[in-house]
Amino acid sequence: MSTLPLPRLRRPHRPRSERADTLWAMFRRLLGIPVVLFALATLVFIAMRLLPGSPTASLAGGGTNLTAAEIARNQARAGEALGLDQPLLTQYGTYLDNLVHLRFGESFFGSNSVLGLLGDALPGTIELTLAAMTIAVLLGVVTGVIAALRKGTWIDTATRAVATVSFSLPWFALGVIAIVVFGVWLRWLPVLGRLPSSLDYRPTTNFVVIDAMLQNRPELIGPWIQHLILPATTLALSMAGYITRIVRASVLDVLGDDFVRTARMKGLGESAVIRRHVLRNSWLPIVTVLGLQFGSLLGGSVITETVFSYGGVGRLLVQGVLQRDYPVVQGAALAIALLFVLVNYAVDVLYMILDPRIRKG
Amino acid sequence: MVLEIRGLRVGFDVPSGRLPAVAGVDLTLRRGETLALVGESGSGKSALAMSLVGLNRDPRTHISGEVTFGGRNLAEASERELRSVRGKDIAVVFQDALAALNPLHRVGAQVTEMMRAHRRMPYGTAMDRAVELLGEVGIANPRASARALPHQLSGGMRQRVMIAMGLANDPAVLIADEPTTALDVTIQAQVLSVLRRASADHGTAVLLITHDLGVVAEVADRVAVMYAGRIVEQGSRDEVLFNPQHPYTIGLLGSVPPIDGPVADRLPAIPGSPLTGVDRPGGCAFAGRCAFAEDACTEQPELRHRHGEPGHLDACVLPDSVRRQARGAGPDPQPERPERPEQLEQLEQAAGTERDLVRNEKGRS
Numbered sequence: 001m002s003t004l005p006l007p008r009l010r011r012p013h014r015p016r017s018e019r020a021d022t023l024w025a026m027f028r029r030l031l032g033i034p035v036v037l038f039a040l041a042t043l044v045f046i047a048m049r050l051l052p053g054s055p056t057a058s059l060a061g062g063g064t065n066l067t068a069a070e071i072a073r074n075q076a077r078a079g080e081a082l083g084l085d086q087p088l089l090t091q092y093g094t095y096l097d098n099l100v101h102l103r104f105g106e107s108f109f110g111s112n113s114v115l116g117l118l119g120d121a122l123p124g125t126i127e128l129t130l131a132a133m134t135i136a137v138l139l140g141v142v143t144g145v146i147a148a149l150r151k152g153t154w155i156d157t158a159t160r161a162v163a164t165v166s167f168s169l170p171w172f173a174l175g176v177i178a179i180v181v182f183g184v185w186l187r188w189l190p191v192l193g194r195l196p197s198s199l200d201y202r203p204t205t206n207f208v209v210i211d212a213m214l215q216n217r218p219e220l221i222g223p224w225i226q227h228l229i230l231p232a233t234t235l236a237l238s239m240a241g242y243i244t245r246i247v248r249a250s251v252l253d254v255l256g257d258d259f260v261r262t263a264r265m266k267g268l269g270e271s272a273v274i275r276r277h278v279l280r281n282s283w284l285p286i287v288t289v290l291g292l293q294f295g296s297l298l299g300g301s302v303i304t305e306t307v308f309s310y311g312g313v314g315r316l317l318v319q320g321v322l323q324r325d326y327p328v329v330q331g332a333a334l335a336i337a338l339l340f341v342l343v344n345y346a347v348d349v350l351y352m353i354l355d356p357r358i359r360k361g
Numbered sequence: 362m363v364l365e366i367r368g369l370r371v372g373f374d375v376p377s378g379r380l381p382a383v384a385g386v387d388l389t390l391r392r393g394e395t396l397a398l399v400g401e402s403g404s405g406k407s408a409l410a411m412s413l414v415g416l417n418r419d420p421r422t423h424i425s426g427e428v429t430f431g432g433r434n435l436a437e438a439s440e441r442e443l444r445s446v447r448g449k450d451i452a453v454v455f456q457d458a459l460a461a462l463n464p465l466h467r468v469g470a471q472v473t474e475m476m477r478a479h480r481r482m483p484y485g486t487a488m489d490r491a492v493e494l495l496g497e498v499g500i501a502n503p504r505a506s507a508r509a510l511p512h513q514l515s516g517g518m519r520q521r522v523m524i525a526m527g528l529a530n531d532p533a534v535l536i537a538d539e540p541t542t543a544l545d546v547t548i549q550a551q552v553l554s555v556l557r558r559a560s561a562d563h564g565t566a567v568l569l570i571t572h573d574l575g576v577v578a579e580v581a582d583r584v585a586v587m588y589a590g591r592i593v594e595q596g597s598r599d600e601v602l603f604n605p606q607h608p609y610t611i612g613l614l615g616s617v618p619p620i621d622g623p624v625a626d627r628l629p630a631i632p633g634s635p636l637t638g639v640d641r642p643g644g645c646a647f648a649g650r651c652a653f654a655e656d657a658c659t660e661q662p663e664l665r666h667r668h669g670e671p672g673h674l675d676a677c678v679l680p681d682s683v684r685r686q687a688r689g690a691g692p693d694p695q696p697e698r699p700e701r702p703e704q705l706e707q708l709e710q711a712a713g714t715e716r717d718l719v720r721n722e723k724g725r726s
């Protein structure tokens with residue numbers, strides 16, 4: 001066998017430097033996270049103070065048999081105690097100073113530390129959104145791939161119709177329907193809370209699965225899943241409909257690519273062509289959408305948690321807003337933002353793993 | 362004889378009807394030879410090649426006729442049968458290697474996949490063989506290059522990877538579909554010589570699809586000229602290139618600008634455009650563009666030996682004297698044109714003057 005002497009690689013291939021590039025790109029993306037969080041903290045700070053009403057009004061004891069003057073005095077005292085009598089700029093400075101030192105303050109009502117409240121609420125939200133995400137991805141990818149492979153048939157048409165309907169339905173409507181149908185009529189599943197109140201559960205990490213393992217209490221898992229199914233599915237359905245459409249479009253797009261013909265030319269079976277060549281390349285746009293959709297999933301969890309009385313950050317946020325409990329709202333918003341940013345960071349990393357072409361990016 | 366094609370027809374359903382991309386082709390491919398299938402875009406050469414292994418099978422594509430390979434008719438074979446032939450006995454090298462290679466798989470893995478699709482073999486063994494193949498097609502440092510992704514290689518390297526992949530299972534037939542079109546001229550020459558050497562070393566018959574007569578001159582043993590879905594001329598390379606019989610081939614050869622001659626003001630070209638529609642009039646498909654067409658051309662001419670060496674076939678009913686005249690006239694013999702509408706003439710002239718004016722202005726600035 002002869003070898004031609006001519007060719008040379010245009011750019012020599014160096015795996016080690018490629019890995020360094022990848023790490024550097026991942027690091028650079030990390031740098032953006034504090035900036036985003038700072039911007040968000042400022043926005044929430046301003047938004048809360050723009051809302052009509054103030055926390056001091058409810059603290060001052062409205063509705064009791066106090067005179068108007070007494071209420072006003074109480075209100076002023078409360079404002080003073082909470083630092084709300086300071087100029088806005090001073091309040092903002094104090095807030096930022098606390099934030100930088102990771103002091104998140106206490107609730108205006110009942111003096112619970114915000115960090116403690118979040119520690120109780122975050123695991124529930126993470127459980128709920130992860131479960132919803134899993135359901136949505138499974139449902140969306142499977143139906144999307146089937147619709148694409150059966151393009152033009154009634155299966156395709158039906159899948160797309162259902163997908164469109166499901167992602168057009170608002171969460172609160174879905175949630176209420178789910179509660180009425182599965183909880184009230186059929187009585188298949190519990191509809192309120194994270195765990196039955198009859199169960200004696202003392203949280204360690206507040207992640208039920210982890211606690212069940214730590215405390216060696218496998219009997220926690222069953223009721224936990226039962227409580228999770230309805231809210232998670234409610235949350236997942238609209239996202240699944242959206243994913244179905246994206247997956248279908250992406251798979252159809254890749255099916256038309258030349259390398260799919262190459263794969264068939266190799267004599268590969270159709271399932272290998274789909275698995276190894278079509279799906280892997282279809283993942284890129286899908287993963288991007290997943291990251292962005294996670295944002296709306298978090299938004300949806302606020303509503304879903306409230307509808308299902310499910311203890312999570314969303315419900316904490318809603319209560320906080322209603323009571324004008326500034327520290328709680330600021331903390332909860334920041335926690336949700338951090339969750340969103342981290343998931344999108346994970347998506348970026350996943351993207352780099354899936355598509356080696358952008359590792360240099 | 363490795364591959365024998367008899368009466369192959371390929372039709373595509375389009376909104377206006379069925380497009381006859383290949384309208385009855387007979388062709389044989391012999392062991393170890395390189396047969397160039399020449400034709401302009403839309404002549405049906407790629408449709409023909411893809412239908413040999415059913416890569417264009419689709420509810421809207423209709424393939425009929427005989428493609429005899431190893432005692433089987435591939436035109437009617439089941440998808441499962443075809444799958445066992447594809448990549449193993451008949452492999453394809455595609456045109457645009459960047460698009461034809463999976464962007465997310467390392468090129469070594471893409472070559473091994475070709476082998477492992479047909480043979481049970483450990484990944485390591487397959488990879489060793491892939492590296493060997495990559496070296497064989499002239500890729501420097503093949504062990505490292507096997508770990509590269511397609512976008513990290515140059516265009517010439519990628520096309521070599523395609524060729525290495527094509528040869529991975531030592532196929533009896535390699536279909537090369539315009540393998541050099543996307544490449545620079547210098548790289549083209551390298552890739553062609555890789556292809557030629559590989560086919561010689563492996564005894565592979567190559568069906569080379571191209572519109573580039575330079576490529577034909579360089580690597581082909583035999584040439585088949587395709588026009589509007591039919592073979593219009595076929596013979597050994599030297600016969601077809603130096604003693605062309607069909608007016609279309611003559612025009613095609615006349616359109617190649619000479620490398621050392623005077624540069625023409627305007628490149629010579631065959632006037633008109635090929636039939637591309639669904640409805641095609643009977644008779645010689647080239648008659649409408651042929652300056653020498655006669656009444657006899659309204660009947661479908663048979664592809665058979667008429668002039669030149671034995672084995673030189675053409676599908677033209679015109680007598681030798683006319684052919685000789687055509688060879689002397691170049692691709693666009695204006696004066697011979699009998700019925701040429703005056704309006705068209707005027708339009709062409711107007712366009713010509715305008716173009717000249719533009720050219721002059723450019724020259725001055």
